[in-house]
Amino acid sequence: MKRLLPSPLLSLALLLTWLLLNQSLAAAHLLLGSVLAIIAPQLARPLQPHGHARLHRPLLLVRLLGKASLEILHSCINVSRIILLARPTGLNSQFIRIPLEMQSPHGLAVLAGIINLTPGTVWVELLPDSHELVLHVFDLHDAQWWIDTIKQEYEQPLMQIFEGSPA
Structure with missing residues (x-):
């Protein structure tokens, strides 16, 4: 069957x-x-070279996707405001590196999807040798905020969902 x-x-x-x-x-x-x-x-x-994903906490995935949807909407408003009202000289576009602990290819794919859907950010590359995420931010003001947010708000829940790691 x-x-x-x-x-x-x-x-x-x-x-x-x-x-x-x-x-x-x-x-x-x-x-x-x-x-x-x-x-x-x-x-x-x-x-699907890695087979089907096993969801350890599916309700957490629903909550995470809801939070990501709100963040995407918030970013749409912010990026629109920057494009329409800000002066180009005041923009601070930069690349940042975010160290990752997550190993699940499914979790990394969901993280990539969330980041790609969020205006103002672009997933550039996952460096396999250092296991870092290289991210381009359209208007960067606080790199540590981005690192903390991605690690705490997205990577940790995704590890719980796809790897079954404790909260």
Whole structure:
């Protein structure tokens, strides 16, 4: 059964999405949606070299994503204000290095997603030899604040979620 449906929840989500997009429960749509729901996860399997992520604290993930959404909205407002009202000479764009403890590739992927979605920041590189995150900040005023925020507000919860580390 695992070979036919490697990701049953993903298959179910794909089938439901197909049916919703077509706004039909016709037999043809059920059949085509089912075929897509079976084939797509099998084709996507090579894209997951580390296998499926095991969530140790899924409710913490929901809380973290809510907090990240608010931070993204806040950053949108700040970056818009800077672009529209600030003088270019007053900007302090810099790269900073943030040492990471997290080892989970899934946690690192979520961290990368959060950082890439946040206006004013860009994930530049994860240095594997020093296990540091190199981050570009559009208007940097306090590098230590960025380091503390990413480590405490994002890395620690992600380690609890994906690695099961204690709080």
